[in-house]
Amino acid sequence: MKNKWRTWGLIIGTLIVAVAIFAVLYFFGDRLGWETWGEKGTIWLLSMLVIFGFLMIPMIVTSLNNAYSNLKANNKKLNPAEPKKEIELKVVTGLDAMRDQLRHRYGFFWRRKLRWLLVTGETAEVEQVAPGLITQGWQLGNDALLIWGGSTKAALDENWLKQLKKLRWRKPIDAQVWVVAADYYAPTKEQKALQDKTLWQMHSRNKLMGWAAPLYLLDIRRTQWQQSEQEEQPVGTLFPGKPHPETLINLLSSVVKQTTDLGMTQVMINHQHAFLLQLAQDLEQRDIPRLRGWLPTFLTAQGGNQLRGLLFTPQVNRAETLADHAFQPTSTWQAIIDDSRVAKGHGVGMQWLNSATLAALSVIILFSLGCIISYIGNRGLIASAENLARQSNDFSVSMTERLTRQQAFKQQLSQLQYRTEYGSPWYLRFGLNQNDRLLTSLWPYYHQANQQNIQLPLVNNLTNELEQLVQMSPNNPERATLAKQGYDRLKAYLMMSRPDRVDAPLLGNILIENTKQAPDTVSAGVWQSIGPELMQFYANNLSRHPDWAIKSDKSLVTDARQVLINQVGMQNAETAIYQGILKRVAQNYGSLSLEQVLNGIDSRTLFNTTEEVPGIFTRAAWEGMVEKEIERAAKNRREEIDWVLTDSGKQLNSEISPEKLKQRLTERYFTDYSAAWLNFLNSISWQRAESISDVIDQLTLVSDVRQSPLIALMNTVKYQGQTAQKGRALSDTLVKSAQEVFGSKAKKLEAIPVDDSIPVGPLDGTFGPLLRLVQGGAQENGDSLNLQTYLTRVTRVRLKLQQVTSAPDPQAMTQALAKTVFEGKAIDLTDTRDYGSLIAASMGEEWSGFGNNLFVQPLEQAWQAVLEPAAMSFNSAWRESIADPWNRAFNGRYPFRATGNDASLPELGRFLRPDSGMIERFVTTQLAGILHKQGDIWVADPMNSQGLTFNPQFIHALNQLSKVSGMLYANGDAAMSFELMARPSRDVVKTELLLDGESLVYFNQMEIWKTMNWPGETYSPGAQLSWSTAETGLRLYDSAKGSWGWVRLLDQASVTQLDSSRYRLEWKAEDGKSLNYILRAQTYAGPLELLKLRGFVLPSNVFVTSRSPASAKPEPVISQYQTEQGNTSNKPKKAQPQKIIGNPVSTEDASTVPPVRKKSKAETPAETANAEVVEQGSADSAETQASSKPMTRMRRIEHDAN
Known part of the structure; x- marks a missing residue:
């Protein structure tokens, strides 16, 4: 029955496959390349033949096996075996009989339709669970085959196992059953040895068969009563894949509970059916404790059989009616058979034969399928290409249709070209690939179509354009405009005639740009979508097909060349060549960092830079590639550039000759080479040292012959600078x-x-100063500048600084060195500093950054390291001897502060006297070498003060006090003479000025000059100003007491400068009357100079250092003066606005001053622009004017006004 269904299923399946193939060919055959019914029928028949061939393979194999078995049996009958091999042959004969019977009963797939169970154990136990198996060798029943595997105590029969493996070569058995008894579990040495021997046999058997099947333990239990009428049911447990020993015991415990319940039920029905109850009792009381130590051995055996289950069965009786080799499974056997379908074994050892057989069969099948698919695909490809070639050469259709067909033909060729370069798809190979042959056979057809559709129109278009250019008048401005396009068109025309010169991308672009206009019979949309692709495809393949070349018009080419040579030239080609060389070289030479330039020497403690030298501008790049690239460019100049405009037989213009090109490219390269190294070396910055110890460390490393980064850098510069020498x-x-x-x-x-x-070499102009510095040697005159001398001097400086740091009093020694320099004497440090500056200057302006950073800065820092503590020491001495006593003497006193307390003139003289004053003595003794007095102005020495920064407030204060000293203390004591002249005022009858006992009274008579002395010789010094009018009596303007009374009174006046020595003083009375006087000073501004002392603060620092920066500009004290002065003066007065009115005039007498005339609108702006308020002395710097209060209400006028 099964064979019948199998046959019908095979027939129906074959019909379904045949119908499916027919449907695919019917609906999709055209797409696959089979257009005629004959082609489709051929493919269908071939497919059916292949399918029938695969179906016949099993039948052929079966027939061959039967024939082989019969032949072998006949040979055995004719040649009986020797007696000593009788047992072996008997076993083999039994297997042969089993094979023949199974094949006869189950057909071709007899091996896989049965569950093969190998039974082992002692003959007594096996005979009780499978009666007759030992004598018969195998038993068959219920789709299960039991095979007797031998006793566990006997040796393995290897030949028999090999024969068994041949019957089922990949998986000889599905399960292995070991029949055991309860006494096997006893913890005795004999039973332990039996278990080990059995496991060893299993391993050996598995190795011979190459397969480890699941293991089932079948425990035979003997009972006192017959159990034949008892209901059969499987008793035992199945184990999971990788059980834990405790899991086994738990499963067996559950068996005890189940068998107890079932056993009690069966005993209640028939008291003789006590198998289950007895089994539960034995397991619980005896066997489970034994199994706890016996079963885990199967779990720990490496590479053995998987322990799948433990089942229990009573003795089995064989029915007499059963035939030989028949097997009637009990429920326990059936449970094993059913579980063997689920349980999986595993291979043992290398299954090379199985794998090789399967691989070979897979390869054969795949290759066969591949050949069929490849044949189908290649046949369709050839048919499609043949159809496209035929259609594209049909010139009877319209131009649009011809271009469309050519486009399809072009796509087919592009596909074939791509497959030629990168390989055809896998389904077109398998030895049937015709891609290259098909492509070769299609090119003539495409050329024929392309020549008519594309090539001839392009040639005609280019010819017309070139003729138009040649025929155009030389004076026509459009001729120069069309020159660039004409060059491209001529180049394209020549490429089409000389395929060996073709530049495909360039030719394609020229043709596309030159043929944007669609032909007359083609729409613009179709041309724009198809034309560019066809022209580019033509350009890409022109060089591969020399037979596609056109025949050029030599006369037209000659005329066009002459026109273009006159219009275009070759100026732009040089840049393209140069950039191309640099681009190619840059791919092989990376940029160099400072560390790479120094060959790995660490320079971070001395100098650093983030810039890099491009690798293309190195000596390695020049010698490795650049020089060869320039040589190649010069050699190929005629071929790469000039072939378009120059015939090979004519002499080139000298300007575009290869020699000129090589010269210009070389000059251009080394210009960029020099710029790259200039940029890199000038970007190097010296690391600042924080202390004199850091300076010593830096100088030590600089002069170290083996580890100096400076020497390494200069050696690299020398090597790079000698490139191409x-x-x-x-x-x-x-x-x-x-x-x-x-x-x-x-x-x-x-x-x-x-x-x-x-x-x-070409780099001498740039690297010459550096090369002379490195290569120069000491000459007899000692005037040469070289690196070795510089390093020797640096070593001297470093030793001197080490002496300073190791001296008992480093500060004193530092101050002594600085003082030596201040006195104008030279030391090693200053000489080396000057030598480094000379080296930097000799390098020139373009190396200024490099020279300053590497040859000046190191020694400048060393000089600063010496000057810093020395300057701090001088600052401290200035504060202790001058600044602090000054502040104690004059803080809170007028004129330095707007208070009622006057400063002592003798005490002020103690500080300010020109020769013996404390300030001048300090400057002349401590700073004589760096500060000189020129008249009344102190000036820093530019040579000896290098590296020092004077506090600008100090210089300004010193000059300001010097003026006061020279004017007030010229004779030792405080004394000043000046002249006053009263001036008439409106409605004022009389003015009277009292100054330290001297008076100046004016009654509106003729003005006269009167010499006044301040301070006067009186015991009650002071200044008083009074006036009277025609209506009132004598009135007091103000009376300022004290030595500084006159200065206080001047502080209230409005001062206007008339010329270099005369000033007009104007006091405003309460009633608005003006009290006018003219002051003529003998030195500077006379007593008005003292007004600059208002708010004066003596700086506490001489030099600017890191710990004592420049003194901050003092805050304005005008508001303070205005507030406090108001408290000290008798009468308040309003501040007068400043006016800028022209330049002073020179008058000898106030009476000659004419009245003020008004300025016209045209004059006023110009004169106003030239006027300026004189608030400080001519030598005062604008930066330090805030240290003293400006002279308020002082202005310059051109004429005096009454």
């Missing part, structure tokens, strides 16, 4: 020799002597 030309040597022969008259003066032995 060569010996001097022979002509230069001959000229030099001629000059020596003909005497001094023929000699040419040389600013710098030239050593003929030194090679010259």
